[in-house]
Amino acid sequence: MTIPAAWYLIVSALLFGIGATGVLVRRNALVMFMCIELMLNAANLALVTFARVLHDVGGQATVFFVLVVAAAEVTVGLGIVVAIFRKRHSAIVDDLHELQG
Amino acid sequence: MTGVLATARTVPDVLVFIASAAIILGGAVGVVASKNPVHSALNLIATLIGIALAFVEQQANFLAAVQIIVYAGAIVILFLFVIMFLGVDRNESIRLEPLSGQRPLAVGAVAVVTGGLIALMAAGGWYSGATSVIAPTDPSNDVGALGKVIFTSYLFAFEATALLLIIAVVGAVLLARRPPASLDAVPRADEHAVAAGEELT
Amino acid sequence: MVYAAPWMLACALGGFVVLVAFGRRLGEPVAGWVATAAIAAAFVVAVVTWIGLLGHHNREITETLFDWLPIGSYQVKVALLIDPLSVTMCLFVTGVSALIHLYSIAYMHKERDFTKFFVYLNLFVFSMLLLVLADNLLLTFVGWEGVGVCSYWLVAFYFDRDSAASAGKKAFLYNRIGDVGMLVAMFVLFTHLHTLTYLGIAAGASTLTGTQVTLVAIALLFAAAGKSAQIPLFNWLPDAMEGPTPVSALIHAATMVTAGVYLLCRMSHLLVLTSSGRATIAVVGAATAFVAATIATAQSDIKKVLAFSTVSQIGFMVLAVGSGAYAAAIFLMVAHAFFKGLLFLGAGSVIHGLDGEQELSRMGGLRTVMAWTFATFVIGWLAIAGVPPFSGFFAKGDVLKGAWAYSKPLWAIGLVAALLTAYYMTRLFVLAFTGDPRFLKAVGGRPALATPHESPWVMRLPLVVLAACAALAGILGPALDRFLSPVFASTHLAPLSSASSDSLIAIDGVVAVVGLAIAWWLWRGRVQRPALTPQFLARAWYWDDAYDAVLGRPAERVARASAEVVDPLVIDGAVLGVATLARRAARQLRGLQNGYVRSYALLFAIGTALLLAYLLARTF
């Protein structure tokens, strides 16, 4: 239990970065959601780490709420994907560029 | 860094950390890199488990459990369900990138962000906050501590989640529900392509 | 009685107002009679004032009407200065004007804008009187501009003739250019003396520095050159002949054009303080007298000859002013008003008789058909030529005496000019009145003219009166001198010995006769002598062409360029350039808004990266 916070934080930062990259480079809406989940998890990891080193439950509580939010978001997000799919049979976001300028 | 490394630690901890880190990052890369959404989802599960491992390693056992149950157990399943439901479980070519310059810029920007975060955290001494401001941790009974906090300091937030879930449910229902035919009675000027699409389903 | 002076103005102004109000209803000829009556009344008032002034021992009476405008703490007043000079001016201005008004009634018979003509004429007389009566420079300037604008209107009276319109414009503009001088003079005087009244200036002039005085003198000379058609601004006057002949007689011979001389005389107390300034004035005068005389010898249009002769005569006056012989200048001015008015009216009568023909080459032999005109014209001719004992002889004699006393070379130039005067006037006379009537046969596509008729008595009466004055005015030279001299600053020149003065007079007489004889001998029975009328002179030393080439056309080009290139494209271009740049930038930014959610996300990432980069830079 004496792993320095730094290590975890670096991991979380990397995870955050990978997630962000995913959002930027993947074209499938579902995969993009997943990448957003990765980023949220990165945040969670950081929170828990801080909670440990600060001997404070607050961080963990925050993680708890982030989890709820993540769940809610995914629900709605998937709903949107389904709605879109009904219309254009594709989950590729690049197909959506009618609105521009 | 060196200062941090200097602190004493036990071998198993290190091993566990390395394991979890490997799983986390590997899974993450898998999510981003795998052609097939299904594989991405599976990789996501790996990452989540890795995270859970890291939680356990940091005495957040309850959260680790929630992580497995809610995330791996519910969210990812939901993902997979939708993937299958929509039948988009085909491979897509990762190589292809219609937007010119997207990837280099993306990598560059993300690199700056990640590097920047790490550097700034390091500059800030990784953590500088006062200890146990909200409530002290209780390694023996983290569930209790957590629960207590949620029902005291975060009472309002906890109640707010109720509304959050309600709205999420309503939204999901509203979105996923097939629009009643009556609504399509009025075809829109800007949607001939769509009308065509409807016939296919 | 002196205090009647304002009524002079009142009469002229009254006539003007009445005509503006009811002119159209009065119509021809009543309007003309009203106008004439008004001016005649003014003349009467002038006489009354004059008599009143004679009764006064203090002959500098200022009569304030009302405060006009405050310059800071100083009040410029509308006030009249009644002194010998102004009264003299009033007398001959109103007198000559009255006669010419009368003459015009017949001359302008059946003109379209008959009443308007008299409106202008009355307004002109009013302005002229204001000019001479004003007790300060600023008020004089009002009259000064008033006569200017009236001359603009009257020269352009036949507005549907482009030549007339342009001539009027030219006259006005040349006057404006001269005005710069007057304004500047006022600025300097007021800023340093804190007054604008003539008496104040005369009193304070000595407190000015030499350079200031000289600058003012030059400025005033410039103003006078504009108004009185002196070099370098003289060439508007010939064009001004586009106006009806009575106008030429009144404005461009008798009165307005002499205003410059009047102004200089008014400022005599200032001029005496600057020898260099006076030298300039004298030289300009002499030069003008000579140049204009040479030009007059080569003109073929009767009115053009008279016009250049006017320029030349005024040159003599300015020469007199420069040489300090102010009284002589005024004397010549009065005499000139008579005989030049007479000559113009005579010419007008001729033109009238010949249905508007002005070419000397188409005249000749009028002696028989226009007896009255002929007789009076002879007097005018001899008078201007300087043949004793007519007025011109004495007046010009005084001027030349002054010139002799001031500088021999200028005197010599003056003498030559006098010779030329006699020459070109004789040429004019010979060509117009003697020989066989050329107007009877058609020449160069121009039809033969009917035998001209003598003008009606309303035109003849003024001729007779003026002829009388022109003949006899000479005798009141000494009286005038005595009457005026207290007004002027004395230039401490050695008075001429009676012997030398007599010889000078003799020389003048001889010169006049010689010039007359030469012309008679050269032009008797001859119409064309190209050798004696070279283009150089006919085209007035190419003066106009030079201005046009050096100033006119370049200026026009500059104006066009700035209106069509500089303003829309350069200055406005800069403004619009900014606008277009902004729009371009907006268009470029629209490129970012390409509708692809992933590039939006990328923009996010970049934005975040930038913020963090800033923090990094800030931290390390």
Added chain:
Amino acid sequence: MNTVAIPSVHYIVILPEIILTVAAVGLLLASSLVPGRLRSSVGTGVTVIASACVVVDCVAQWVDISRHGPSTTMAHVIIEDGFSVVAILVLAVSLALSALVADGWLNRERIEGVELHVLALASVAGAIMMAQANDLVVIFLGLEIMSIGLYVLAAFDRRSARSGEAAMKYFLLGGFSSAIFVYGIALVYGATGTTQLGQLADFLSTNVLRNQGLLLAGTALLLVGFAFKVAAVPFHVWSPDVYEGSPTPVVGFMAAIVKVGAFAAVLRVLASGLFTQQDGWRPMVFALAALSMLVGAGMATVQRNVKRMLAYSSISHAGFVLLALWAASPRGTAAALFYLATYALLVIGSFAVVTVVSADGREDLTSYRGLAKRRPLLACSFTVLLLAQAGVPFTTGFLAKLGVIESAVEHLGWPGVALGVIAMVATAISGYFYLRVVVLTYAAPVDVSPTAPAAPTLATSRPAARLAALGSGILLEDTRDGELVDHAEEYGPAPARDDATVPLATAVAIAACVVPTVVFGVWAGPLVELTTRATMLFHP
């Protein structure tokens, strides 16, 4: 040890959330119990009543505050102070007005059911949480509640693919930004050991951080999250698309409540919680503000679609509020509050008009040509709303701009002055596109035949003069290259569908937006006093 002391609850404070939630849930139950689909007007009624109750509660809170001063409740995560009360007031009013606007739209589109109102109620509840929150976690939850509601609302017009696209974009970027936001919370937490703004401020005021890197990184990420919500450049890209795609009545609502909620929260976080760190975050805000004002205004000038144009203009407005945030002073906070209050009305009103005029889906500017002929009053209201947004004197819009610019210049340093100038230049630019629309509404449809008979003036006289005319044309190139002309012809003069009358509810809403804009523009005292006093009651 195992007894949990539930914190005291000052119910009057959280009553707004309760009211709205109850209303939402009640509507849901009703619609599920009642056979057949519930008439949407019922939803409207309930919503309006609910928001009325909220307004009443606001009055009660105001009295309470002015008696006992600002306070916190529920373990200090909820604040009751003048600022929050006014913010809630604005939100409630916006909700009611939007509901009225939506009502007309729903009837016209023959959409039954109460979902729209449920979602609206819920998201306003979220916005209110943000306005009251004293804790990053609560702010985050409020943000999510509000956003999720709006994601769904954006997708509400199920027949329009654009609506779906809008929702997808909004959601993806929203999720992305929330993730960033959460990470920001994590970092701030790590740096200070708490997520509660009060404790955070205390900690920062008592301790001096050896190095602020961690804290500022967190702040920056939080800022990104907020900047996304308020659509500040460069995090604005989503808003034009979303505004264009979403159902029009929703857009006004969206623009209003998001800005109010998010700005209320960010003001709390930065101007009170992280006040001590201002030399760290103010430069960032400076950049955001300047960019938003200029880019927003500039981009709006090249738009042809009314909703997009308004979207960009609202980006510019966000920049103005950021100006006040940058000021980080009581004056700034008051100005921001005032700006938000006025802006909410303006934007809702404007989009209400658009809802009516663009009923047939024609959102091109040219469809406003000749509006004055067909609907004088509507055109008049639109004129007032647009002029107010352009900041014309004697409208609330001018006072709002005055306030924020004052707050910036108050610092008397170069940055403040520069921001002031930038703001005014942006105003000038914005005048360009607002007036262009207004004058279009008054132009007669036939006016613009390219061969309009013109007196033989400059253009016909000299080539260069023609150049000049052409030059001045560049500024309004529509008249030069005849864009508007072409469009006008391609659409024909007056659309047929305009005979449809303005629904009463919508009319009421528009009136409710226009009248105060003018009245308070001239008789400005009360509103300004209110916001200022509210800020004096700002918690710590």
Added chain:
Amino acid sequence: MQSSALLIALVVLPAVGAGVLALVPRLEGRVATMVGATIAIAELVGAALLAIGYHPNGAVFQDASTQVLAAPFGLFWRAGVDGISVLLIVLTAIVVPIAILGAPERHRTRASIGWLLLLESATVGSFASLDVLLFFLFFELTLVPAYFLIAGWGDQRRGPAAAMKFFVYTLVGSAFLFVGILVVAFLHQSQAGGALTFSLTALSSTHLNGTTGVLLVLAFTAAFAVKSPLFPFHTWSPDAYSEAPVSGSVVLAALLAKLGTYGIVRFDITLFPHALVTVGPWLFALAIASILYGAVVACGSSDLKRLLAYSSLAQMGFVVLGIVSLNQAGVSGAVLLMFNHGIVTTALFLLVGFLAKRTGLSLVTGVRGIQGPAPILAACFTVAMLASIGLPGLNGFVSEFLVLIGFFGAQGWWVVIPTLGVIVAAIYLLWAYQQVFQGTLVTPAGASISDLDVRERSVLVPLLAIMVVLGVYPKLVLDRILPSVVHLLAHLHAAGLTTTSVGLR
């Protein structure tokens, strides 16, 4: 106190009238003209009462009134008049009814009259403001009606463009003014403490160090230079003036332009005496450039309205020249010139409008020699033209003379340059006159040209009368403005700069 009510009424009345016209659709067409004219004439009567009630040697600012509008923003109603503002308010009250009666619009009369009235309110308001911020409010407000007048009733093709150019250009200019105002106010607050105030009298006591002062005076003057306009910020004006309807051109040239120069007189001198002296030479340069450049371009102009626009530019140059001379002669002359130019330019633009109805305005391709068929039109034009040229005996001369003599007192022999400007003015106006009125009669398609009708004459008569009266007896006005000018220049004394009646010694 009752008279202060009068002032407030003067500001509010036209706006109310505009509101009525806006809200009552029935008042269309001639009725609108009648209503508008009635209100405008009532305004004129009120302005006359104000002028009569004003005591030249009484308090500096009379009929003063103060009212809180939005205290936290420092927004107060502070109004009052001194000789200068009274004069300009009267000018406004004279010009607007004449614009309404002289050039009524054929279509949408109601709206056009409404905008005119609103503009009158804004203009009177800005002249009456004793509060810098309040002034700015009205200053900005004028833009809106002006914009709509040009865009709505001007040339159909280029009107909107010109209007937009005018609007944006002016607004960008006033950006600096606005920020400048705020800076001064906050500086004052930081020095004097207390609540935020924009009261002119309060702010005049603000101490500014060199650079700040210069920057501020530049910021202020930038806006005023655009509005006046001054070279090189003038390019909006030819477009706006020539594309606007007649009434629009009239109010633009006669009233709005004065706001700029009035701003310089009222605020630059009061707030930044020192800095103004520092930047004086530059302003002189701008003014002289405006005079010469305006005159030269006018000479090259081919369109009568554009020509008048450029001549206005030159006239405004004279005004600024006089103001910056910072001595009694110069400033009083400048103020008088503002009034005179307002009157003269109104007459000229009206005449141009009448001309346009008959013939069109191009000087190169248009008609010629219409003095024959339309002598009265020609006569009126001549008088107005001569007044504009500065012919003694008409109002223009007095003001120009005072300005020039003041400038001579301040800058000496440089005076020759602007004096030359006077001549060039004669050149282009006479040229224009000759092109249109003189020469052999040419009418478009031999159309018969009618002379001025009764309405046209009756709107011109008062203007011409004023030209003559003020030419003969300018004291009438000068006596009322001189005390105010003296008081204004007292700020310079306070700043340790002494002025004499003509010189700045």
